[in-house]
Amino acid sequence: MKAFLERKGVHISFQAYAITALSYMALGLFASLIIGVIIDTIGNEIPNMPQFLVEVGSYAMEPFVYGGAIAVAVAYGLNAPPLVMFSALFAGAFAADSVGAGPAGSFIAALLAIEFGKLVSKETKIDIIVTPLVTIMVGYFVAVVAGVPIAEFLNGFGQVINWATELRPFTMGIIVAVLMGLALTAPISSVAIAIMLDLNGLAAGAATIGCSAQMVGFAVSSFRENKISGLVSQGIGTSMLQVANIMKNPYILIPPTVAGAVLAPIATVWIQLENNAYGAGMGTSGLVGPIMTLKTMGFTMETFMIIVILLVLAPAIISLLLSEFLRKKGYIKAGDMKLDA
Structure with a gap:
């Protein structure tokens, strides 16, 4: 099993998930949600700026956009094969948009979808069907089952920090x-x-x-x-x-x-x-x-x-x-x- 995981590029470790994957998640967020906030702020707050900036910024802030960006960024950081990387976009977008789990849900759903996708990648003669199918389905089920509870826990924890800071x-x-x-x-x-x-x-x-x-x-x-x-x-x-x-x-x-x-x-x-x-x-x-x-x-x-x-x-x-x-x-x-x- 260890040799198989190594061959598939699946490294179950703190380094891979808490450092590498989380760092690339930040790049995905910056390339979508955060830059969108900046563009939207410029369009709304600075006088005489063209209004298309608000449209661009608002669209970049949409959950399905930043969710997909998170998934692709994490897939890239974990050296996912092309089919896994492209299919992972679904997991991040679905978790953030349809499930409403936010960035946390997108990250978890995409992470598991990517790792399972890597396990089946190029293992069959119909890889072009099997790999995206597994990646998308795993992303779907993880988002539905775990996305919302994880996001609610993290949001609750954040509220405790905010409350404690106020107190x-x-x-x-x-x-x-x-x-x-x-x-x-x-x-x-x-x-x-x-x-x-x-x-x-x-x-x-x-x-x-x-x-x-x-x-x-x-x-x-x-x-x-x-x-x-x-x-x-x-x-x-x-x-x-x-x-x-x-x-x-x-x-x-x-x-x-x-x-x-x-x-x-x-x-x-x-x-x-x-x-x-x-x-x-x-x-x-x-x-x-x-x-x-x-x-x-x-x-x-x-x-x-x-x-x-x-x-x-x-x-x-x-x-x-x-x-x-x-x-x-x-x-x-x-x-x-x-x-x-």
């Missing part, structure tokens, strides 16, 4: 910011987690702080090693680029993590920073976090200044000061945060 904004703000920030930097999808848990309000604001602190913090702390290219690739790209360096020297993770923990209670208790699930796990990546904050709290100069200070300037200053301190103490050495060209 204890100081403590829960720090916890959410640190955990979501670490999830963003680790090879795990923070945006997928935020959307599946339906984070909103203060909890989403805390998550935005933690994620932004990681990105801006690493971008500024590693400027001497990576210059402008590193500033851009980490500041509005992803701090995940530092994972290999973190494995070599975990001390480099301290400055941005502390920055998020320090700023989170300021944001949740005094500033009342809020966001939605789409921006909560993105930080400054593609400027999605700031854009969604503006959409949630309103396009005002006050909100804009809060974003600049809490999501950019403050984490940059705190991270730089801490990283310089650790450099002087010898915990961080020259080249520890150097990115591969």
Whole structure:
């Protein structure tokens, strides 16, 4: 059995499902739902923008669109054969649209459909019929049986986090910011987690702080090693680029993590920073976090200044000061945060 699974490319592991598959799910979400939200926001909130942007954005946000995108992205990430990849689109779209299970249901239905599809792929002489048939049917039954309960559980868990943040904004703000920030930097999808848990309000604001602190913090702390290219690739790209360096020297993770923990209670208790699930796990990546904050709290100069200070300037200053301190103490050495060209 082990040899058969290996031959079919089915690797039952935490790495494959919780890291690789979830990370590719985030790409599917970004290529559909999240970019759709951005386009729709631009069309609705910026004066004199062409109205076709609203139509484009709204369509990209449709459940059957982002559900299908999630499925195809996960199939690609798990190296699914072509017939499995194309057929998996049904599982993701059906779970999100017809069943109403949202991104979480799409992910689970697509994941199982893909793995079962891989098992039968090219095992018969009528592969062109058997493989898509198995993939689609497995996706259908998983979506119907498990999609809604899974989505309801994750949404309920997210509501508990939101409730706890409202009740204890100081403590829960720090916890959410640190955990979501670490999830963003680790090879795990923070945006997928935020959307599946339906984070909103203060909890989403805390998550935005933690994620932004990681990105801006690493971008500024590693400027001497990576210059402008590193500033851009980490500041509005992803701090995940530092994972290999973190494995070599975990001390480099301290400055941005502390920055998020320090700023989170300021944001949740005094500033009342809020966001939605789409921006909560993105930080400054593609400027999605700031854009969604503006959409949630309103396009005002006050909100804009809060974003600049809490999501950019403050984490940059705190991270730089801490990283310089650790450099002087010898915990961080020259080249520890150097990115591969």
